[in-house]
Amino acid sequence: MKSKTTNAINISILLMILIGILIYIKVYNKPFANISESKPNVSIESKELIDSFFNNENEANSKFLEQIIQVRGLITEITSGKNGNNIITLGDKNAIGGVTCHLSSEESTKTNNLKIGQQINIKGICTGYLLDVILVKCVIIE
Numbered sequence: 001m002k003s004k005t006t007n008a009i010n011i012s013i014l015l016m017i018l019i020g021i022l023i024y025i026k027v028y029n030k031p032f033a034n035i036s037e038s039k040p041n042v043s044i045e046s047k048e049l050i051d052s053f054f055n056n057e058n059e060a061n062s063k064f065l066e067q068i069i070q071v072r073g074l075i076t077e078i079t080s081g082k083n084g085n086n087i088i089t090l091g092d093k094n095a096i097g098g099v100t101c102h103l104s105s106e107e108s109t110k111t112n113n114l115k116i117g118q119q120i121n122i123k124g125i126c127t128g129y130l131l132d133v134i135l136v137k138c139v140i141i142e
Helices: 002-028 046-055 057-064 105-113
Strands: 042-045 068-080 086-090 099-103 119-129 133-141
Touching: 042 046, 046 057, 046 068, 046 099, 046 133, 057 119, 068 099, 068 133, 086 105, 086 119, 099 105, 099 119, 105 133
Parallel strands: 042 068, 099 133
Antiparallel strands: 068 086, 068 119, 086 099, 119 133
16 A cells, blocks of 8 residues: 555656656747847837836736837937947936846947937837836847
8 A cells, every 4th residue: 555655656756857847848948039020019108118117017017027018219328238238228318217228239239320319219028127127139120
């Protein structure tokens, strides 16, 4: 009797480990979204996006988190990140926060012709809000 329950427990544990391994492999090998070719889930003005997070972060997270978002706004800052890729911040100079757009190395070369105060469209994946709304894997829309 004891060996049957031990065998059942061992088989259950083995099955759970195998299922865990399969899930890990599936998630690890998940293809990356090609942002430049993907349609945005949301198109929005930078001020509206910032206000959404500022007014109700939980609701904004449910709408925008991990979504491909196209944002239109004024460039308030262009900086170089730690990895050499450029970061464009969109928003209003009088606002508390902005939309921080982390560009890929290919897209960073396009920032040479951009100027502070210029209107621009950028598409990227929203990863959250830390005084600024953060977009990653961004591409500049012509």
